[in-house]
Amino acid sequence: xxxxxxxxxxxxxxxxxxxxxxxxxxxxxxxxxxxxxxxxxxxxxxxxxxxxxxxxxxxxxxxxxxxxxxxxxxxxxxxxxxxxxxxxxxxxxxxxxxxxxxxxxxxxxxxxxxxxxxxxxxxxxxxxxxxxxxxxxxxxxxxxxxxxxxxxxxxxxxxxxxxxxxxxxxxxxxxxxxxxxxxxxxxxxxxxxxxxxxxxxxxxxxxxxxxxxxxxxxxxxxxxxxxxxxxxxxxxxxxxxxxxxxxxxxxxxxxxxx
Amino acid sequence: xxxxxxxxxxxxxxxxxxxxxxxxxxxxxxxxxxxxxxxxxxxxxxxxxxxxxxxxxxxxxxxxxxxxxxxxxxxxxxxxxxxxxxxxxxxxxxxxxxxxxxxxxxxxxxxxxxxxxxxxxxxxxxxxxxxxxxxxxxxxxxxxxxxxxxxxxxxxxxxxxxxxxxxxxxxxxxxxxxxxxxxxxxxxxxxxxxxxxxxxxxxxxxxxxxxxxxxxxxxxxxxxxxxxxxxxxxxxxxxxxxxxxxxxxxxxxxxxxx
DNA sequence: CGTTTCGTTGAAGAGTGTCAAGGCCAGTGG
DNA sequence: CCACTGGCCTTGACACTCTTCAACGAAACG
Numbered sequence: 280x281x282x283x284x285x286x287x288x289x290x291x292x293x294x295x296x297x298x299x300x301x302x303x304x305x306x307x308x309x310x311x312x313x314x315x316x317x318x319x320x321x322x323x324x325x326x327x328x329x330x331x332x333x334x335x336x337x338x339x340x341x342x343x344x345x346x347x348x349x350x351x352x353x354x355x356x357x358x359x360x361x362x363x364x365x366x367x368x369x370x371x372x373x374x375x376x377x378x379x380x381x382x383x384x385x386x387x388x389x390x391x392x393x394x395x396x397x398x399x400x401x402x403x404x405x406x407x408x409x410x411x412x413x414x415x416x417x418x419x420x421x422x423x424x425x426x427x428x429x430x431x432x433x434x435x436x437x438x439x440x441x442x443x444x445x446x447x448x449x450x451x452x453x454x455x456x457x458x459x460x461x462x463x464x465x466x467x468x469x470x471x472x473x474x475x476x477x478x479x480x481x482x483x484x485x486x487x488x489x490x491x492x493x494x495x496x497x498x499x500x501x502x503x504x505x506x507x508x509x510x511x512x513x514x515x516x517x518x519x520x521x522x523x524x525x526x527x528x529x530x531x532x533x534x535x536x537x
Numbered sequence: 538x539x540x541x542x543x544x545x546x547x548x549x550x551x552x553x554x555x556x557x558x559x560x561x562x563x564x565x566x567x568x569x570x571x572x573x574x575x576x577x578x579x580x581x582x583x584x585x586x587x588x589x590x591x592x593x594x595x596x597x598x599x600x601x602x603x604x605x606x607x608x609x610x611x612x613x614x615x616x617x618x619x620x621x622x623x624x625x626x627x628x629x630x631x632x633x634x635x636x637x638x639x640x641x642x643x644x645x646x647x648x649x650x651x652x653x654x655x656x657x658x659x660x661x662x663x664x665x666x667x668x669x670x671x672x673x674x675x676x677x678x679x680x681x682x683x684x685x686x687x688x689x690x691x692x693x694x695x696x697x698x699x700x701x702x703x704x705x706x707x708x709x710x711x712x713x714x715x716x717x718x719x720x721x722x723x724x725x726x727x728x729x730x731x732x733x734x735x736x737x738x739x740x741x742x743x744x745x746x747x748x749x750x751x752x753x754x755x756x757x758x759x760x761x762x763x764x765x766x767x768x769x770x771x772x773x774x775x776x777x778x779x780x781x782x783x784x785x786x787x788x789x790x791x792x793x794x795x
Numbered sequence: 796c797g798t799t800t801c802g803t804t805g806a807a808g809a810g811t812g813t814c815a816a817g818g819c820c821a822g823t824g825g
Numbered sequence: 826c827c828a829c830t831g832g833c834c835t836t837g838a839c840a841c842t843c844t845t846c847a848a849c850g851a852a853a854c855g
Contacts, residue, residue, distance in 0.1 A: 354687045358776045362691040376687065378680035385687060404673055407666070414666040421679035422636035428686040429612045429634065429643060433620040435693035436737035440843070471802065479694035481844055486803055502802070502852070518616045698811070729834065739812055744835055760820080760834070 312410065319402045320344075326389040332373065334386045339377025341397050345369050348393025349468040352376075353476070354385045363477040365431075366390075366469060368454055372420055390468040435479045438517075443478040444488045445516040448498065452507055463510070467503040570668065577660045578602075584647040590631065592644045597635025599655045603627050606651025607726040610634075611734070612643045621735040622689075624648075624727060626712055630678055648726040693737045696775075701736040702746045703774040706756065710765055721768075725761040 323346070326332050332343060332350060350367040364385060367373050377383040378400065407414040434443055456462035467474070471482040478485070492498045497513055499506040507513065581604070584590050590601060590608060608625040622643060625631050635641040636658065665672040692701055714720035725732070729740040736743070750756045755771055757764040765771065 354691050356691055356695070356776075358778075360691070360695045360777070362687075362694045364687050364690050375680055376684050378676045379684045380677075380681075384684050404669065404676075407676075408669045408672040409666070411662065411666045414672065415662055417676070418636045418662075418665075418679065419638075421676065421683065422633055423638075424683050425679065425686065426634050426637045426642050428683065428690070429620075429622050432622050432686070432689060432693060433612050433614055433618070435690060436620045436734065437614070437618045470800090476694065482802080483804085483845085484843060487843095490803070518614075519618070520616075728832090740834080741813085741836085742811060748835070
């Protein structure tokens with residue numbers, strides 16, 4: 280009995296052992312509650328690099344928790360323009376777009392071989408409507424996504440190319456760090472074109488700005504390999520301050536009214 | 538009994554009589570269910586033009602359903618850049634940003650005198666965790682917001698000024714229409730600067746593009762008053778097609794008044 | 796090892812932003 | 826009632842960022 284249970288959960292899911300637990304479930308849960316959540320995870324699924332987890336128009340049945348890998352979400356306009364709306368890393372939840380109308384409204388593509396936990400929304404609904412804490416937690420996940428997108432709108436609506444890229448690199452850095460990887464050295468899983476799409480820039484601009492950062496000693500780039508040398512400098516760029524270069528000692532800088 | 542109940546609900550809320558019901562509650566609900574929802578609405582609140590419904594940093598307690606009026610949401614970056622993230626009209630739900638961390642992460646300002654229903658989130662949580670259909674419905678509201686923002690990211694990331702403005706006008710038109718107003722003639726409640734912020738453009742660009750549309754016979758503008766003369770032409774612009782320029786203002790299209 | 800995809804860099808040009816001047820309108824006080 | 830004021834809108838000239846086009850080099854892949 281006990282044995283079979285242990286072996287079962289070990290075989291099947293074992294959220295309780297998952298090193299991503301803190302990312303998926305940032306709540307204090309009792310063991311009993313965790314068990315219920317483990318019941319929710321029906322299967323795992325592997326997606327090879329370049330393949331789709333789902334596509335626009337697919338019926339929505341499941342949410343997905345990323346165990347391992349890297350994906351992008353893209354939306355496409357009627358005339359074929361594509362926009363990358365986000366990059367997803369281990370521990371993040373994907374598929375929220377489908378809840379709105381039971382049909383997915385974006386493509387999610389693996390940028391490297393990826394493994395996800397499949398969470399049937401029906402079961403999620405049972406849990407969120409029977410455990411108040413999980414109901415609230417799920418609301419928070421959705422709301423967090425809304426708030427995150429506010430930040431992207433700010434970026435797309437009011438930042439220059441350099442500011443966008445600096446913000447992008449810092450964001451990646453922070454996310455890698457919170458997953459236990461180096462915050463100063465990582466590999467970009469996406470192409471320049473995909474970065475550009477995400478940031479509202481053309482791939483040439485992305486390349487040029489990265490080169491400029493590299494030339495200014497802020498980062499070191501070699502194809503997909505990036506090393507952050509001066510995070511403070513990047514942060515200054517995001518805040519709109521020009522890095523004090525060459526012969527121009529920064530005089531009293533730009534005040535925006537309080 | 539019956540009398541007191543009727544008078545009570547008439548005095549207090551009466552979602553069942555609210556002409557916005559279809560916007561707030563796009564579900565088939567039993568009378569009993571609607572009654573429960575009416576219990577959720579605690580009070581009304583009026584906000585004068587220019588005042589805030591809430592501000593960044595305010596503690597999150599309530600969601601708000603707009604009964605009447607017009608508002609904007611804005612986020613601000615650390616260095617003071619402001620971005621309008623949405624405009625809100627009657628029947629829409631505001632405050633979802635606060636769920637993420639119990640603190641609001643944007644400002645919501647009335648652009649005209651506004652009245653909202655106050656929905657305490659705690660009560661919302663009770664209902665969503667006890668009525669499965671409401672739980673799902675609330676998820677849908679949140680998810681719809683995420684999908685809507687995908688569209689804005691597409692706009693900000695890959696459209697030209699003319700395309701953005703055309704999309705913006707068509708969006709407003711459609712929303713006015715679904716509220717029973719004219720889809721071809723309306724008053725902008727926001728300034729050029731606010732439109733610009735929302736669309737990632739400067740106010741001068743907004744003004745210029747509107748003038749160009751007017752010159753091309755697509756719309757008629759007089760300060761805040763806008764009349765759409767050729768919606769098909771605007772749609773063509775959104776789709777990236779150049780309006781076949783020159784002397785041909787193809788206007789084989791829509792009916793004006795409802 | 797050839798082929799393809801991806802990345803870098805340059806030169807030229809388009810699209811927006813910036814700065815500045817002036818017009819329109821509503822509200823205010825004489 | 827009028828003049829005044831301040832906020833909002835329009836328009837022009839010019840500057841500048843980013844895109845476009847093009848060529849080439851570097852890595853990835855079968």
